[in-house]
Amino acid sequence: MGIELLVNMAYVVAAVLFIFGLKMLGSPATARKGNLVSALGMFIAVIVTLLDQSIIDFKWILAGVVVGGAIGALVARRVEMTGMPEMVALFNGFGGVASLFVGWAALYDMHDAHTFVLITIVLSILIGGVTFSGSMVAWGKLSERISGKAIVFGGQRVFNILLIIAIIVSAVMFTLSTGPATSIYLYLVIGLSLLLGIMLVIPIGGADMPVVISLLNSYSGLAACAAGIAINNIILIVAGALVGASGIILTQIMCKAMNRSLSNVLFSGFSAVSASGTAAKIEGEAKAMTAEDAYYVLEAAASVVIVPGYGMAVAQAQHVVKELQELLEKNGAEVVYAIHPVAGRMPGHMNVLLAEADVSYDLLLEMDAVNPRMETFDVAIVIGANDVVNPAAREMEGSPIYGMPVINVDMARNVFVMKRSMASGFAGIDNPLFFKENTRMLFGDAKEMLGNIIKAFS
Amino acid sequence: MENAVFLAFILMLSIFLGFELINKVPATLHTPLMSGSNAISGITLVGALTSAGAEHSTLATILGTVAVAMATINVIGGYMVTDRMLAMFKKKGGAK
Numbered sequence: 001m002g003i004e005l006l007v008n009m010a011y012v013v014a015a016v017l018f019i020f021g022l023k024m025l026g027s028p029a030t031a032r033k034g035n036l037v038s039a040l041g042m043f044i045a046v047i048v049t050l051l052d053q054s055i056i057d058f059k060w061i062l063a064g065v066v067v068g069g070a071i072g073a074l075v076a077r078r079v080e081m082t083g084m085p086e087m088v089a090l091f092n093g094f095g096g097v098a099s100l101f102v103g104w105a106a107l108y109d110m111h112d113a114h115t116f117v118l119i120t121i122v123l124s125i126l127i128g129g130v131t132f133s134g135s136m137v138a139w140g141k142l143s144e145r146i147s148g149k150a151i152v153f154g155g156q157r158v159f160n161i162l163l164i165i166a167i168i169v170s171a172v173m174f175t176l177s178t179g180p181a182t183s184i185y186l187y188l189v190i191g192l193s194l195l196l197g198i199m200l201v202i203p204i205g206g207a208d209m210p211v212v213i214s215l216l217n218s219y220s221g222l223a224a225c226a227a228g229i230a231i232n233n234i235i236l237i238v239a240g241a242l243v244g245a246s247g248i249i250l251t252q253i254m255c256k257a258m259n260r261s262l263s264n265v266l267f268s269g270f271s272a273v274s275a276s277g278t279a280a281k282i283e284g285e286a287k288a289m290t291a292e293d294a295y296y297v298l299e300a301a302a303s304v305v306i307v308p309g310y311g312m313a314v315a316q317a318q319h320v321v322k323e324l325q326e327l328l329e330k331n332g333a334e335v336v337y338a339i340h341p342v343a344g345r346m347p348g349h350m351n352v353l354l355a356e357a358d359v360s361y362d363l364l365l366e367m368d369a370v371n372p373r374m375e376t377f378d379v380a381i382v383i384g385a386n387d388v389v390n391p392a393a394r395e396m397e398g399s400p401i402y403g404m405p406v407i408n409v410d411m412a413r414n415v416f417v418m419k420r421s422m423a424s425g426f427a428g429i430d431n432p433l434f435f436k437e438n439t440r441m442l443f444g445d446a447k448e449m450l451g452n453i454i455k456a457f458s
Numbered sequence: 459m460e461n462a463v464f465l466a467f468i469l470m471l472s473i474f475l476g477f478e479l480i481n482k483v484p485a486t487l488h489t490p491l492m493s494g495s496n497a498i499s500g501i502t503l504v505g506a507l508t509s510a511g512a513e514h515s516t517l518a519t520i521l522g523t524v525a526v527a528m529a530t531i532n533v534i535g536g537y538m539v540t541d542r543m544l545a546m547f548k549k550k551g552g553a554k
Contacts, residue, residue, distance in 0.1 A: 068530025245476025
């Protein structure tokens with residue numbers, strides 16, 4: 001009793017540290033310390049668990065910790081900031097599979113099979129499995145190992161419904177059966193939940209990836225939570241629930257930023273949406289300009305807003321962007337960044353890239369802070385963003401993205417759009433912005449283009 | 459049965475607390491928040507440790523060991539990368 005009480009008290013301390021850590025993550029000034037506080041909580045939880053008397057075989061634990069720790073540390077050090085979404089997806093998957101195994105192992109640790117315990121075991125296996133395979137597909141899509149496009153096939157919905165029914169049936173049979181039949185249903189649940197994870201993520205296209213990542217993040221927390229109930233461990237429940245809640249909130253923010261409901265993102269894919277609206281043809285001609293011309297305009301500009309998108313990440317252009325910012329500032333211009341909530345492939349992706357390039361975070365403005373004063377900017381530079389600056393969302397009823405909040409760059413006096421070609425964005429929608437009177441296109445690699453403008457400055 | 463009610467209570471309170479905490483995080487910090495909370499979800503490690511360590515059947519030990527390795531990647535990698543990211547978030551004090 002004594003040691004068990006001690007362990008549980010330590011878990012309470014760990015929970016408090018997690019909570020304070022998350023609270024401190026709420027401000028850039030304290031965030032780093034907050035992360036350390038939460039790591040300390042984790043450290044305490046792990047250490048007291050090791051001290052717990054029920055744990056005898058340190059050999060296995062050590063092996064797992066050494067291997068896992070080495071891989072984790074290596075990946076964390078090596079990963080490029082542009083590759084952050086893939087890495088988060090991958091780590092989510094590992095968390096999911098760990099929960100699956102914990103639930104599975106708990107099955108062999110039961111002395112008396114309560115139905116309640118069995119339900120929680122099957123839940124942790126189910127959520128863990130979905131998290132794992134879903135995250136792997138997301139990782140494949142983000143790292144372009146598999147096509148980033150939405151994969152939709154006929155009868156997909158029917159197939160998914162049948163799949164879910166099959167899972168429910170085998171889960172129920174698992175909790176009710178006894179003896180060797182249990183294992184058969186167990187493997188069925190594992191297999192089907194892995195399949196479900198794949199089915200849930202393949203119909204989701206590139207631009208919707210931020211939503212998926214957030215959702216999988218939430219699942220990984222819920223999986224830990226279910227595993228915690230299965231093995232009767234309070235710290236798993238608390239920490240898992242905190243993560244689950246945070247993932248759900250991020251998911252909500254992302255959906256709102258795209259003016260779509262969660263079910264719409266999850267089940268339809270963009271193709272189904274765009275079928276409904278054959279929008280009016282966009283008339284006009286896109287006007288191209290050279291880096292030199294861009295320089296003349298920028299040199300005379302007093303205020304510039306930069307709108308980055310996924311293209312900036314692809315071109316690794318964040319450092320040149322920062323260089324341009326410094327030149328413009330030296331020239332007496334005000335420079336700010338306008339960041340759309342779903343720019344990039346995960347929530348806050350652009351902010352991290354710009355922070356890597358040493359851009360002060362108080363210059364990174366949210367969409368709602370920039371839009372009201374858009375008319376006052378002399379130049380808006382769009383770097384590798386497309387759908388998040390598409391005025392069709394405002395003015396073209398019937399456009400698939402109509403109603404989505406966008407950054408109104410077309411209201412600035414001049415708009416420069418850096419783009420590799422005239423191809424449409426991930427959503428596959430034409431962008432009337434390119435044909436506006438005040439828009440000039442700078443075709444080419446964003447990094448090269450910015451480099452040319454910078455050369456013109458010196 | 460009493461235990462189930464108790465666990466459900468804890469679960470519910472934690473979810474509400476999570477909502478309150480995360481709602482206040484600004485968009486700038488969403489990526490670190492995600493990788494940081496991702497690291498917390500590696501708390502499964504604690505569960506894995508009990509499975510790998512206790513003298514259960516061989517299968518439970520194997521599952522537990524793999525779970526320990528996976529969860530450790532999640533925890534160590536998650537915290538380190540979050541720290542790396544947050545170290546880059548700087549405000550230029552009085553530059554302008």
